[in-house]
Amino acid sequence: MANIFVKGQKFAQTALALLRKQVKAPGLFTYKFGIADFKGAEGDVVNIKRPAVLVAREKPWRGDDAIVVDRLANSKIQVTLNRHIYSAVALSPEEETLDEIDYVRDVQAPQVAAILDFFENILVGALRAAAFVFGVTYNVASSNEKEKDPRKVAIQARKLAQKAHWPLGGRYWLVGANVSAEIASYEKLLDVDTSGVPEALREGVVGRLAGFTIIELDALGDDESYFVHETAIASANVAPAVPNGVAKGGGVAAGNGLAVTQLWDYDSTYMKDRSIVHAFAGATAVLDPEQNPDGSIVRDENDAVVLKFQRAIKVTFGAGGSEKASYTVTITGTPTGGTFTLTIDGQTTDAIAYNASNADIAKEINELTGVSGASVSGGTFPGNAKTVTFNERVATFTATGSFTGGTSPSIAVA
Template sequence: MADQLWKEAIVANIFVKGQKLAQTALGLLRRQVKAPSLFTFKFGIADFRGAEGDVVNIKRPAVLVAREKPWRGDDAIVVDRLANSKIQVALNRHIYSAVALSPEEETLDEIDYVRDVQVPQVNAILDFFENIVVGALRAASFVFGVTFNPASGSAVESDPRKVAIRARKLAQQAHWPLTGRYWLVGANVSEAVASYEKLLDVDTAGLPEALREGVVGRLAGWTIVELDALGEDESYFVHETAVAIANVAPAVPNGVAKGGGVAAGNGLAVTQLWDYDSTYMKDRSIVHAFAGATAVTDPEQAADGSIVRDENDAVVLKFQRAIKVTFGAGGAEKASYTVSITGAPTGGTFTVTVDGQTTDAIPFNASSATIASEINELTGVSGATVTGGAFPGNAKTVTLKERAVVTVTGAFTGGTSPAIAVA
């Protein structure tokens, strides 16, 4: 039935107007595209025309915190500065699929253009586009993380509803809107979630057409969607604004026989070209598009709501619109570590490394607040806390919002064989 609909979209003669071919390709793309149709930040030709470096800078609203002055007090007020930051979206990928048809193929092989040429081309574009969007999510430095391990003895990790509730709490802390929340899952995670007996059904009427077949169900306010582009054990809780997508239909060259570009819903745009290569006596069909995707970061806020700035006074931006899920037992990652110093050093420094990123040197007797501040300056870390007695005589507990691998290195002076360890 689907093949018949596609055939009816163009006339039998493949030498039709290029615009019609582009519309057919776009229709196929819209039916199947998942990840790009899920995210709502989309930018097209009007945004990128004349943009320096093919990058669009979207200024975001300033964030401020209200403060309270003591009643009848004469304390000085705190004057905050506007924190200006931007969302940067780059158009930097050129996706294409090119196919040549020989005279023998066109004459003897009963080529159906839509079925045998355009559909495979559009599917190839679709797969590439999906991977660009998912790749932006996969490469992001996540602030938040949860664990979903069906084999765990702890219900907080093994029960998908409790995992979803934990993710909902993190989303609330990051002030996500209540709508547009998704749990994106790979095949193995989807299987584990789908077996949960209390999974709720979802009314898919308001979802993009391509997402409907991938909907697994709903838990704790999350619509669960299986994506083919994700690895089997890959999974993320996301808000629909977590990734910004760029997509432009390239201009049609003057030298082609037929061609057209179409931009339409869901942020999709493609150009279809058809020409003849006289050197090799072959017709050529090309479907291509410009694309890009960027994880959307936001200004980090301190506990009192004020904006965090780095040593250069620039606003610190962190990726807070998605939550990474560790599926299964994971590796050596943990969310809580105990750090201790032995040997009674009287001087020197130490560093903390979180998932390969290392802090600046920290004094051997640094306070919990100083250590937490240094850790939170690392990319992908936000909201880490440090508690415990004074260093170096007491152990300290480092608690992260995401499971990570943490190591420590010391360079101490004085004392007796001083060392630092983490467990």
Template sequence: MSLNVFAKSEKLAAATLGLLDRQIVLGSLVARDSGADFSGAAGDVVNIKRPSRLDGAEQDLRADNSGGIASENLAEWKISVPLDKHVYSAVDLSDAELTLDVADFGAQVLDPQAKTIVKRIEKKLAAALQTAPAVGTVDVDKSTGEPINDAAVRKMIVKARNVLNRQDVPVAGRYLVVGADVESALLNDPLLIRVDTSGTDSVLRESIIGRLAGFTIVVSNDIDPGAAIAFHPSAYILVNRAPVVPSSAQGSSSSYEGLSVRVMRDYNSHTASDRSFLSTYVGIGEVLDAPEGTPKGQEATAARQLRAVSFKLKPVTPKPDPEGK
């Protein structure tokens, strides 16, 4: 059987990465750090540098500086993100299948493999997002699933905004990722602002339902239907690396739109099958900050998630209206 496909392995990798990129939603909302060929291994740590934070000083305009100006020390620190997951898809194809059944390798083999890798990455991101500190709950009718107070979801979003504001989280670029039930409540809100998403990635564009209280609102089926997470993209970081291609195999690793993956094909004469193998190393890092006013030297122990908050719908049985309204 001919293996001439390896002569175009770079093209094969680029085509696969294009499929991956067009499926990403949550991965487009958080900070990302990726690379092409990676000389390390699964479980290795990628260090993300954080800038120094200074306090500054002040004095009276005509103060005596004979004692010297107070200086500060720069102290950069880092976030260590372990590449703790090897996400992959392997498909074995017989000689007969390749000869008689596979007319378009990209559409019939690579596309399903790419989608399952993205699905796993998205679910991992969704799980990380849903650990954000809670700011409250919204009561919904247990029988109908509708909010008991029509404005309750909007008020909770405003509360989330207030919490982020008080924690000095950047205003620009904030997102609110919601599950299907929260989306339904928001679509009935007359204050929801529809936005022009032209020029946005096609999958992300279809997921954006509007803007409210300074958040771009995105729906995701990987989020609990009754959950919502308000955050700045810098709250979490998705790190991924394409593993190196072993010297005993043929294939390619590449980077496309911030996502790296390794693509390999090999032949097993014992089983008379051709294997298509896609893989990537993935890690999710949470960006923790020390609250303002934390004493010097205690930042690491005081650090917590300040850039993301969450809330949930809470099913309850409404109390009967005494006036029968």
């Protein structure tokens, strides 16, 4: 399809910025990796070794108790360069000869902006696809003050952030258009000194609550919302090398610390000049070792460190359908043996003994991807009901029993 350049009409270029959405996410997240990191990397993957995490212990005064010898919990962040973004435009001889075309204004600038838009969607996509372990609800129609008041929602998120040991700086509440509109009408919203906010984000600042700078992102859905730390997503960006076969080409600073490569050549088959802007990109959620209440590191049955996404908190905006954070599990029929499994948002635990303790049940639940810090309370199974409480709202929670003895034993979740 031919390009559309209207001859004979003059346009005010200063208005173009109003027609483009603001690209903000690349300027938000601070873990960025480039060509120096990926050259020679096997599988185009960079492994960033994180410092070991240890917990100090106390020996009884004048006691002879044996000490606990901890092992170093080594883990790493993996960032993969696996997306090739491009924008290609061809110009016919007629367009170049007869139409009023400025290469930078009409070709290069829109191509670079398109690449930036795409890169922002990659970053937001990595956040959206992450397996969250923390969640809060913001529902202005709720009768619960903790859900309807945005400041109290932010305070709940702050509590979870403290639990996950977020640094005090670099905390953001990212919001879509509908969430932004609700927060903006809150009378106690605090003003923000944007001097410390990345420049690309300043126009989207809504305000500040409970230590979070609230920023509206165009790449988010209208009802989408997350509390994040600036290190929650690691991004990768490499400007491809210029091929020897092109007429000319070179790197272009795309803004927000990103780089792209622009190529120019001539397609003699169709007698058209071509402009191609492209970049290599990637993004991943940054996972951290899960810790027990005493600070020690959680390991799975294979003795590997359990990693969970704890640097962001998902916000359920509105009622959230049937999702909730607390469920009751009941076994009936007084079985004398057997096992059961629990399925949470499509993931199923290993078999759990019919008379398992609260700690054992919680351990199996917390080994599931996207679950961390879930607690179990209640009397001894199978004679008593158990309450399972999560850090975020869970959409589906079911149980399947394989019991022996008793009278038609079964297990139910409510």
